Amino acid sequence: xxxxxxxxxxINMVEKEHLDIRTVTxxxxxxxxIRATAEETARCVYDTVCxxxxxxxxxxxxxxxxxxxxxxxxxxxxxxxxxxxxxFAKKSALIGKALDNAAKTLGIDxxxxxxxxxxxxxxxxxxxxxxxxxxxxxxxxxxxxxVNVGSSKSGINMDAVRLMGEIIKKTAKLTAxxxxxxxxxxxxxxNAVEDNPFMAGAFHGVGESGTVINVGVSGPxxxxxxxxxxxxxxxxxxxxxxKRTAFKITRAGQLIAREAANRLNAEFGIVDLSLAxxxxxxxxxxxxxEEMGLECVGTxxxxxxxxxxxxxxxxxxxxxxxxxxxLSGAFIPVSEDIGMIEAAENGMLCVDKLEAMTAVCSVGxxxxxxxxxxxxxxxxxxxxxxxxxxxxxxxxxxxRLIPAPGKGVGDQVNxxxxxxxxxxxxxxxxxxxxxxxxxxxxxxxxHSNKN
Amino acid sequence: xxxxxxxxxxxxxxxxxxxxxxxASREVNILDISQTIMDEYFTMIMMVDLGRATTGLAExxxxxxxxxxxxxxxxxxxxxxxxxxxxxx
Numbered sequence: 424x425x426x427x428x429x430x431x432x433x434i435n436m437v438e439k440e441h442l443d444i445r446t447v448t449x450x451x452x453x454x455x456x457i458r459a460t461a462e463e464t465a466r467c468v469y470d471t472v473c474x475x476x477x478x479x480x481x482x483x484x485x486x487x488x489x490x491x492x493x494x495x496x497x498x499x500x501x502x503x504x505x506x507x508x509x510x511f512a513k514k515s516a517l518i519g520k521a522l523d524n525a526a527k528t529l530g531i532d533x534x535x536x537x538x539x540x541x542x543x544x545x546x547x548x549x550x551x552x553x554x555x556x557x558x559x560x561x562x563x564x565x566x567x568x569x570v571n572v573g574s575s576k577s578g579i580n581m582d583a584v585r586l587m588g589e590i591i592k593k594t595a596k597l598t599a600x601x602x603x604x605x606x607x608x609x610x611x612x613x614n615a616v617e618d619n620p621f622m623a624g625a626f627h628g629v630g631e632s633g634t635v636i637n638v639g640v641s642g643p644x645x646x647x648x649x650x651x652x653x654x655x656x657x658x659x660x661x662x663x664x665x666k667r668t669a670f671k672i673t674r675a676g677q678l679i680a681r682e683a684a685n686r687l688n689a690e691f692g693i694v695d696l697s698l699a700x701x702x703x704x705x706x707x708x709x710x711x712x713e714e715m716g717l718e719c720v721g722t723x724x725x726x727x728x729x730x731x732x733x734x735x736x737x738x739x740x741x742x743x744x745x746x747x748x749x750l751s752g753a754f755i756p757v758s759e760d761i762g763m764i765e766a767a768e769n770g771m772l773c774v775d776k777l778e779a780m781t782a783v784c785s786v787g788x789x790x791x792x793x794x795x796x797x798x799x800x801x802x803x804x805x806x807x808x809x810x811x812x813x814x815x816x817x818x819x820x821x822x823r824l825i826p827a828p829g830k831g832v833g834d835q836v837n838x839x840x841x842x843x844x845x846x847x848x849x850x851x852x853x854x855x856x857x858x859x860x861x862x863x864x865x866x867x868x869x870h871s872n873k874n
Numbered sequence: 875x876x877x878x879x880x881x882x883x884x885x886x887x888x889x890x891x892x893x894x895x896x897x898a899s900r901e902v903n904i905l906d907i908s909q910t911i912m913d914e915y916f917t918m919i920m921m922v923d924l925g926r927a928t929t930g931l932a933e934x935x936x937x938x939x940x941x942x943x944x945x946x947x948x949x950x951x952x953x954x955x956x957x958x959x960x961x962x963x
Contacts, residue, residue: 427912427919429957429961430880430919430957431882431917432961433952433956433960433961434880434882434950438948484932485930485932488931488935489931489935489953490952490955490956491935491953491956671961672960674959674960675956677959678959
């Protein structure tokens, strides 16, 4: 028999502290779908996704009832579509449309993998594919896109970085009536991971098997509550408490992942323990940092607190599951975290501080609205800075910026739901145009030569 | 298959009777009951066996939640594995 404390702790985590399985994501390989024409491929892509993931909504609904833990999102990630579209890159949009339709048929909110991996070089077909992204994101609802522009092993492809600045601007323009919403579905990565279950950056890597279940667990509220319970603890005790909490959350995720994989006839991939905030109060990474002793997130000490949090979360997760993967750590999206939103609105949190934070958190500059007239070269330069942090530190970094059309500092963008709202934040006005125009490859760092 | 039923709420008469009657109507066998009053709240934890149950766990969980709403208590039914997973090393 279980003791009261343990049973009630689990129930409180769900009821009061927002513990949830943030996403059950089915990764599906589309490599067997490549046909002679775009039309035939699109048909096969649609059929494959719909049949493999047919039961994902039903099964996750059952699991949620049986284990008493909410499963917030059901999603699908696919092989980077640039590979599937290579023979007919000019018609890539057809594949995008087929994927979006499949997501609608399945009743899932996002499908990721309209992606290209160009971290070392960009073939003509990849350039054509990337150029299709703005229109595809503007004309689809649920499709997410990502582009990997650098890695610790290969360096940073600055031609791709330059192109992505323009692509982000164009995406914002084409979705101007919705505050540039298309950009919320577009991530630029350095060191992208192949088994990430979280959107918008999820794709199913070519090193993965046919059909895989990856689960993303969240729980900023649970961690915050655990820290609240020991207000006078020193930082070693705090790290220990965070680790133990992360352990419990990950265990719940692993159980759901194994069972979901079993019922959906897929392989169990990984558990990604990421503290992924939502705009709800009490579900915020910023509030954890403030609970640790900061008056407001963004002030001095923020980077140190985040570094400790991110590391403790990883340690707890690794102990709990034999297969921890994805991004695992703390996310710091501005628009999706009430503490970040308020700090940004009050001028306490700036892009430069966020950039420093990305050196120690699990991803990067995420869901940040910048002025609509920010030049493409400045966006490229921000991507380059972020990619450099990722490349040198052997970690994943990402950029998901929204240059809000027609808006400036002091305005706000509002996407609603989990994507939240964000104040438009200032960026530096001095130009990086000449640097970006140079193009070429930033060579991989010396410590990448480990062979 | 075994599940844990948790009933929490303001104490009143007949809670155990109502919950047990409902479980019996679904052929759910109670293996162990433990009940106490914590901070003025009635708190009961039951271990039940669904081996002969006439309804699946997901459905039972929904029905118990609805029963809870009717009698003003919060009732959860969860597969025992979730507690094993989270609280054992």
